[in-house]
Structures are given as C-alpha cells and as structure tokens.
Amino acid sequence: MKTQGWLVSNPTVRHRIDVGLRTGLAAFGGYGLALLGAAALAAGLPFDFKPDAVSLAVMLGFLLHLTAVLWAFAAATLLRAALGLAVPAAFFGLWLLSLHYR
C-alpha cells in the first residue's frame, strides 16, 4: 500500500484528510443526528400540548447539531469523533423505533 504510506507520511496531506473527514462528520453526521434527535424528541417528549414538544424538539435539534460540530473537531481521534455522533444517534433511533412499535 504505497499510496497509504504516502498519505500517512505527508503531514500536509494527512492534516487535510483529517480536517476533511471531521468537516464531513460535523456537517452531515451532525445534521443527521439533529434530524433524528428532533424526530425522536418531537414524538417522545411527554407534553400535554403536542406543539410544545415539536417546538422544543426543533430548538434542541439545533443545539444537537451545534454540539455535534464542536465534538467532531474537539475529539482527540477521528474514531472518538465518529463514536460521539453514533452513540446518541443510536439512542435516538431506538427511541423512535420504540415509539413506533408501542
């Protein structure tokens, strides 16, 4: 794997790939997490008045995205950055499924 060796050894290229992957995680992973979280919260938050759950879910969705972006760049390794998005995404996904099959 000559190519990989070059990628790893060249610090500029390595940095660019690192940044590119983190940016992709932040933008798309973060947004996906936010959409999933907003869906689960809107359906799952226990409010008597349903629009309240929706409004709060929207607000929390944006905060989720913000947190995800910060995390994607703050995490020490790419693996941790990805796991930091995947774990809450799995949580919200399961919550949504449990609501669906309730």
Add this chain to the structure above:
Amino acid sequence: MTTFDQARPLRQSMSWLHTWSGLTLGWLLFAVYVTGTLSYFRNEITFWMQPELHRAQVVAPERIAYDRALALLAREAPDAQQWTITLPGARNPTLGLSWQSPPAENRQPGAARERPANREGARGEEGARENRGRDRGAATRERPGADGEGARRENRERVQAATRERPSADGEESAIDDVEPLEATRQAEANPPQRQAGPQRQQQGGGGHRGPRLVLDPASGETLEGRATAGGNFLYRFHFELYGMDRIWGRWIVGIATMFMFVALVSGVIVHRRIFKDFFTFRPGKGKRSWLDGHNASSVLSLPFHLIITFSGLVLFGHMMMPTAFQSAYQGNFLAYREAMRARMPQSETPRPSGERAPLTDLAALVAAAQQTWGGKPVGSIAITLPGDRNAVVELRQMGFPSLTNGRNVPALRFNGVTGERLATPALPEPGAVQAIGSALNLLHRGFFATPVPRWLLFLSGVGGSLMIASGLLVWSVARARKTSGAARAPWGHRLVEVLNIASIAGLMVAIAVHFWANRLIPADWPARADWEIRAFFIAWAVTFVHAIARRPKAAWVEQLACAGGLSALLPLINAATGGLALPGSIGRGLGLLAGFDLCALAIGAGLLFAAYKVRRHAPPARFAASGDPATEPGAPLREAAEEAA
C-alpha cells in the same frame, strides 16, 4: 481511519473551527447582519421612502378623522366583511384603511375556523392575515381565480417584488407568516389565479400585500398617495431569503450561514478564556492586535444578543431545517400542527349578518374607553366586522406586543358596533414554558416591542455584530498581509479575501446608500420604479466588486468608504430636496421616525467618512514590536490557527 488522526489541544482545534466557520460565509453573514439590523427600523425606512406621506399631521387619537375614514370605507368597500383602521403611532403617523371581502361562496364551510378578528399577531393587517391563513387552508379546494381574493393572494405571494408592501404602523406584521413554511404558499402558487384588472387602489400607497389599501392624513382624512417602493421590506426580505432566486434556496443559504455563525460564536467563546478582561482591552494603532481587540470587544459587548439572534434565527427556520420534528409528531401534516396551535387561541363568536342596516357607533368614544381600560396604552387598530349591519362588532387592539412571553396575544376589547356596549372578550391563555421561550425568541429577533428603547438596543447590538464580523474578516486578512508583505506577490486566496472584504463591507454600504438615492431620483411615476430601486442596489454592489478588483486595496477601501460615507451623509439633504420633510421640520413636528432616519444617515455617513480618513492616513509599520509572551496575548490561539492554516 485513525491513520489520519491529528490530535490537537482543544483550544487549537476550536480556534481553527472559529476561523474557518467565520470566514467561509463571513461576507454573506455581514450582509445578513447589516440588512437585518436595518430591518429593526423597516417601517421608519419605508416611511422615509414615501415622501408623499411626510405631510401627515400628528394628532391625538380623539382628534382622528374617523368620520372621513368611515365614509371612505363605505364608498370603497360597502360590502366588505370587515374593515380595518390602523391608527397612527410612533412608528407611522398615517391612518391606514384596509378591508376584507365577504367569504366566497365556493369556499367550503369549515375549510378553516372563522374568527371575527384574529388575535394572533398584529394590528392593521389582521384581516389580510386571517384571510391568508384561510386561503392556505382552502387553497386546494378553491377554484383558481374565482374571485377578487385570487388577485390579492397572488399579490401577497409576490413577495420578492414587494413593491406595494407597506407595513403596519408597528412593524409586527405577520409575526408568524413571514417565515412560515412555503408548502401552503406553493399550493397557491401552483394554481396561479388570473390577474384581475383590479381596482386601481391596489396599485397605490400600500394595498395588496397586507398593508392598508388607503393611507390617510389622520387629522384631515385626506388621502395620501405614496409612491410605489420596496421600502424597508427589500432589506428585510434580503436578510433572510436574499434576492433573485427561488425563496426556498435563499432561505436555505441563509439558514446554513446562520448555523456557521452559531458554530463560530460558540467556538469563539471557548477560545476566549479571558473573555471579561479582553473586553476592557483595546490597543489602537497596533495593526492586527488592534483589529483583534476590536473584534473581541464588539463580540463580547453584545454576546448575549449574538447568541440569541443567531439561535432564534435558526428556530424561525425550524420548520424548514428540522422538518423531522413535524413529520414524526404530525406525520408530515403541517396544517394539522398549525391547526393545533390555532385551536389554543381564544375564539370569539362570529357575528351573523342580520340584514338590517344600522349606523355605526362613535369610534372615538370606543378608543377613549379602551385607552382608559388599558391604563393609557394606545390603541393600535380597529376592526369592524359586518360594518353597517345591526350585528356589527368592533374590536380594538392594543398597539405593539406588550408581553414578551405571550407574544401571539395582543390585548383586545370587543364592542357592539351599534350600541357601543362592551362585549365579553375571551381571556388570553397563559402560555406554557416552551411557548413562552418560543415567543420570547421570536419577539427578540424581530424587535416587536411597544416602546422604542429595546428596539434601539437591538439595533445598536446589530451594529456591534456587524462590526464584529467585519473586524473578524479583517483579522484574517491583516494576519496574512503581515506574513506575506515580504513576498513579491500575495497568494491568490489572500487577494480573493481582500477583494471580498472590500466589496462586501464597504461596497455593501455603498449599495445601501445608492438604494436610498435611487428611491428619490427615480421619478415617482416611473414604471416598475420599485424594481429599479432594487436593481440600483445590486448594480452599485456589482460595481464595487469590479472597483475592488481594479484598484489597489488601500485605494479601494478609501474610495468606497468615502463614497458610502458621502452618499449616506447627504441623504438628509436629498430628502429635503426631493419632496420629503426636512430635518428641522421633522423635529419640529415631532416626527421622530423621520428625524431618526436622517440623523442615523448623518451619523453613519460621518462614521464611514472617518473610517475612510483613517485608512488613508494609515501607514503600515514595517514590523510590529512583539511584547510580552505571545501565548498569553488575546487572540494568540487565533493567530496560531491562522498561521497554521496559511
């Protein structure tokens, strides 16, 4: 995957994030911030842009020519379901008249809830808005072009042209509708109704889009014909949906830019350990460090404002950017969500027409009674349902939004339209915690306050935010200019940023000033003059880009700043010279909104001229004397990041 890891200290990665999330869309954000800041005064701007209205006299509410207004309404709209009179206030000295046709027969009953006067938002255009909501509910069922509603709706949806739009006196028009989802709008647009030959009134003075169709001098009752203008609404629309593209695209672009802003703000806060100390630090004349000090001060000074305005901006786009919340809770049926929101609002009895005619009660007495009930708070609008009928009902609504957390409810009083007897008014429901937060975010973003002081504070914070973005963009450039000053030629990326900085900061100021000049120089009866005002804005802006490319950076800065400053500072003069009320007159007659515009133009012009003077005098020192430990300087991480990235 882990092969590419580059572990970095938290502050370093956050400062990288801050730099690049701020720079990438910084120029767009600057334009959004500046036009959004001006939008706090869009009613005042629109009023300034219609000099024909400047001779309106300021009168006490009891001396308003109600009889003349009612006579005009009876002549223009004898069969209307509802008349609405918008009373003059601090943000608009004129009297506005609008009306709403009776419900069309082809509309199915129950297509939407009937309410005599909606209490959901503002004064003035409530009729139009009510109608609009109903149009949307019924949009799919309605035959296109079936009635006069069609032409009006089409007019309402032609928002970008925005030509006849004249906001209500308080500017809280359509608190919810402006940025509400476009789906329902699209349904209406998919079946474009035939344009009616239409009453001529709709072409003048307001009409069409929510605003009143007739504008009167409140003292004499004389009709005032304002020129067609986009008014402050162009800048307002631009700040959240740009211009010249599909509205949904503009909104997405601004929404994404807002998310960048949010990230830049919070990462900037994380970078700044010494946030409080930095606020008191300003070292002028030290090149990049001064710009950083300025950036820090303008950011920290109104940090709560920046955070709230950014977050609330996102929440206002919530239906568009977080659609899954609505989909999972309402299975994608947005109208069901709206209906649930609506159902919570107080419902009044809808009066039924009796068929018998009866004269209307004395409005001045009702206004006096309402003001007394409200402890002197002014009446914003009067809605008369079933005018001329024995069962007429008059509803008076308070001016402005008195409650931050219960924004959708404006206090209102209902009276029997013939006897003047007080009718039961449904109680305003107390909002839950979530609704209160949502309402506060909405009202803070839009500056809907009854008194001018909070609006001024928001405006000044917006100015601070604009300076924050501008100085941040300059920090990036200045840091690199310093490093590459020895090189024969700056890299093209630096040159690009420089040109974009010049044309999107100074150039935008030129374009806005040209927009106001065009308002006065294009003849009042010119065809499509409102569109030309907008074109003048974009042509001027494009010219500043060419100019920034053609000239050396320093010369470009000086010339554009001086040009913008001169044009702004001369606005009071051109106002006086082209039929507007001159500054001494507006101060003398107590037209604070007009004097405010002229004085602001003077102040901004002076500021820009001063900036041009400073740039011209500026001689960059060959080398900055580094003092102290560079790592503890404010902004050190920023520079590290910048240098690393460069």
